[in-house]
Amino acid sequence: MIKSPLKSKVDPRDGKLAMAHLYVAFIALLVGGLAGLLQVLVRSGKFQLPAGIGYYQILTVHGVVLGLVLTTFFIMGFQLSVVSKTAGTFTDKQRTVGWIGFWIMTIGTIAAAVMILLNKASVLYTFYAPLQAHFIFYLGLTLVVVGSWTVGAAIIMKYAEWRRANPGQQSPLLTFMALVNTLMWIVATIGVAATVLIQLLPWSLGWVDTVNVAVSRTLFWYFGHPLVYFWLLPAYMVWYAIIPKIIGGKIFSDSLARMSFILFLLFSIPVGFHHQLLEPGIDAAWKFLQVVLTFAVVIPSLMTAFSLFASFETFGRSKGAKGLFGWLKKLPWGDARFTVPFIGMVAFIPAGAGGIVNASHQMNQVIHNTIWVTGHFHLTVATAVVLTFFGAAFWLVPHLTGRKLTKKMNKLALIQGSLWAIGMTFMSGAMHAAGLLGAPRRSAFSDYGGSAQAAEWIPYQIAQAVGGSILFIAIILMLYIFINLAFFAPKGEQEFPVGEALHPEEKAPMVFENWKLWLGITVLLILFAYTIPFIDLIQNAPPGSKGFKLW
Amino acid sequence: MAKAELKSKTKTEIEDSSSLKGTLASVFFVGFFIIVLWIGVYFLYLDRF
Numbered sequence: 001m002i003k004s005p006l007k008s009k010v011d012p013r014d015g016k017l018a019m020a021h022l023y024v025a026f027i028a029l030l031v032g033g034l035a036g037l038l039q040v041l042v043r044s045g046k047f048q049l050p051a052g053i054g055y056y057q058i059l060t061v062h063g064v065v066l067g068l069v070l071t072t073f074f075i076m077g078f079q080l081s082v083v084s085k086t087a088g089t090f091t092d093k094q095r096t097v098g099w100i101g102f103w104i105m106t107i108g109t110i111a112a113a114v115m116i117l118l119n120k121a122s123v124l125y126t127f128y129a130p131l132q133a134h135f136i137f138y139l140g141l142t143l144v145v146v147g148s149w150t151v152g153a154a155i156i157m158k159y160a161e162w163r164r165a166n167p168g169q170q171s172p173l174l175t176f177m178a179l180v181n182t183l184m185w186i187v188a189t190i191g192v193a194a195t196v197l198i199q200l201l202p203w204s205l206g207w208v209d210t211v212n213v214a215v216s217r218t219l220f221w222y223f224g225h226p227l228v229y230f231w232l233l234p235a236y237m238v239w240y241a242i243i244p245k246i247i248g249g250k251i252f253s254d255s256l257a258r259m260s261f262i263l264f265l266l267f268s269i270p271v272g273f274h275h276q277l278l279e280p281g282i283d284a285a286w287k288f289l290q291v292v293l294t295f296a297v298v299i300p301s302l303m304t305a306f307s308l309f310a311s312f313e314t315f316g317r318s319k320g321a322k323g324l325f326g327w328l329k330k331l332p333w334g335d336a337r338f339t340v341p342f343i344g345m346v347a348f349i350p351a352g353a354g355g356i357v358n359a360s361h362q363m364n365q366v367i368h369n370t371i372w373v374t375g376h377f378h379l380t381v382a383t384a385v386v387l388t389f390f391g392a393a394f395w396l397v398p399h400l401t402g403r404k405l406t407k408k409m410n411k412l413a414l415i416q417g418s419l420w421a422i423g424m425t426f427m428s429g430a431m432h433a434a435g436l437l438g439a440p441r442r443s444a445f446s447d448y449g450g451s452a453q454a455a456e457w458i459p460y461q462i463a464q465a466v467g468g469s470i471l472f473i474a475i476i477l478m479l480y481i482f483i484n485l486a487f488f489a490p491k492g493e494q495e496f497p498v499g500e501a502l503h504p505e506e507k508a509p510m511v512f513e514n515w516k517l518w519l520g521i522t523v524l525l526i527l528f529a530y531t532i533p534f535i536d537l538i539q540n541a542p543p544g545s546k547g548f549k550l551w
Numbered sequence: 552m553a554k555a556e557l558k559s560k561t562k563t564e565i566e567d568s569s570s571l572k573g574t575l576a577s578v579f580f581v582g583f584f585i586i587v588l589w590i591g592v593y594f595l596y597l598d599r600f
């Protein structure tokens with residue numbers, strides 16, 4: 001790398017902004033973890049919520065706070081940090097934009113959370129119409145999205161400044177990756193913004209009586225699938241560009257990493273129908289087209305798997321490893337910054353395989369709306385992504401607060417990761433199995449009038465409660481580690497690991513930085529995949545639906 | 552005899568240090584896992600629908 005702006009430390013002013021995001025994220029972990037524990041206990045059939053609290057209210061808290069708040073805030077904080085580290089300190093103006101975004105997101109989060117806690121918005125985190133929440137809930141969500149655009153603007157401004165200052169050069173890998181994720185997020189959130197502002201808000205305010213349900217769900221999933229890639233790409237940043245440094249190895253290929261991120265930008269969005277395969281009103285041919293595009297995302301995923309194995313093997317062999325799998329023994333298993341994300345990577349193997357089943361058009365009928373789906377995304381987001389975020393927090397938090405990860409905390413972190421692995425094996429494994437037996441997701445305990453089939457699910461629900469309780473202990477441990485790293489760990493300098501490429505002389509082609517080209521193709525693919533189905537959904541719409549409040 | 556032994560040893564070492572055969576085996580394992588799970592659910596599907 002020529003003329004690298006790589007600073008040894010993230011500027012404390014940027015660190016503060018990033019930490020503000022992380023505080024919100026970890027408060028969300030506490031609240032959401034508690035809700036998760038209550039859910040598995042209720043679903044075991046041995047416990048009832050006190051004081052008339054509804055199961056679906058708790059489930060809404062859990063989904064919103066973990067699926068939307070924890071993830072978005074952590075990602076924004078993380079991306080601000082990597083950009084500040086690799087492209088240089090934010091200017092005062094950029095940082096102010098970042099703070100404004102943070103406060104808009106936070107106010108929106110509080111507004112939505114208050115409405116959920118007042119039991120005025122038990123619509124689950126997908127807020128599907130015709131379930132109708134209080135309008136302040138939708139307003140809060142709008143603010144979260146607008147705030148995230150504002151934080152994103154700070155990242156885009158920094159990137160643009162870097163490019164102006166370094167003409168003709170490729171941007172630093174981590175900045176490039178953060179930018180791709182930001183652009184994907186902005187394109188994707190236009191979908192939720194549209195359904196919330198055009199459909200749900202006016203409808204919840206009583207300005208219009210009915211809503212076109214199919215259109216709102218389609219707009220939601222136009223956003224919903226890239227949402228999962230928005231969670232995943234920061235984890236990939238850690239896997240591609242940070243873990244190699246932690247183990248003492250090299251990034252297998254800088255160009256391959258950039259190319260896979262570009263492919264994610266192109267193929268993450270025009271695929272939302274794979275969540276609507278069993279919905280009426282969408283022609284099977286268009287569903288099939290989006291299934292094909294979905295399978296295109298498998299390519300960069302497998303490229304990632306290859307690249308990670310290759311960087312581990314190259315490292316192990318450079319340390320003299322022999323045989324087919326000798327390199328595995330050379331990896332630093334005692335280092336939680338590596339091992340905890342590694343558990344996440346392993347979880348991503350069954351998670352990805354399950355995803356391929358889910359997306360296989362007709363086969364979706366086997367698992368649709370069963371608890372298998374919940375088992376699936378607790379492997380993807382709640383293990384692969386979350387454990388990678390935890391693994392990053394082990395060095396990021398002390399780096400930003402001027403402290404050090406001690407041996408003792410490292411050990412606790414390893415225990416935390418192992419407990420998560422054990423708890424999730426039970427919970428997610430039992431969810432997958434029960435789902436194949438037909439057990440529904442998003443359902444409180446019921447014996448379904450003594451049905452024999454429902455009785456088969458109960459042992460699996462007990463197993464989920466056991467696994468979920470272990471997971472809750474792991475969450476408490478994680479919060480203890482976070483608080484220690486943020487406030488109590490000894491002062492010192494914790495390294496911010498940034499990997500270097502195995503062959504730094506091999507420059508990635510500059511075409512990767514041609515955003516007109518990539519955003520252009522993204523938009524074309526979206527128009528191709530969605531235009532005609534949307535016209536159909538609007539032109540041939542059934543009568544709209546009034547709002548329902550089922551809680 | 553001794554000479555031949557020496558030769559074959561150096562050869563494997565060169566092969567070993569830059570080889571990615573473990574990576575190949577690993578990605579094959581991932582592919583195999585995907586196929587097995589997919590076929591399993593496919594037969595469930597055929598059985599039920």
Ligand code: HEM
Nearest residue numbers: 033036037039063066067124125382441442443468471472
């Ligand atoms: C203590 C750890 C956790 C436990 C015990 C737990 C448990 C559960 C259970 C039982 C459900 C499904 C309930 C139902 O469908 O009726 C669920 C749903 C969900 N969980 Fe978790 N979970 C945990 C952690 C997480 C984490 C870390 C995330 C995300 C980062 C997460 C995200 C979600 C989401 C998005 C849903 C879907 C909610 C919905 O269907 O509306 N969970 N969780």
Ligand SMILES: [Cu+2]
Nearest residue numbers: 224225274275
């Ligand atoms: Cu999806």
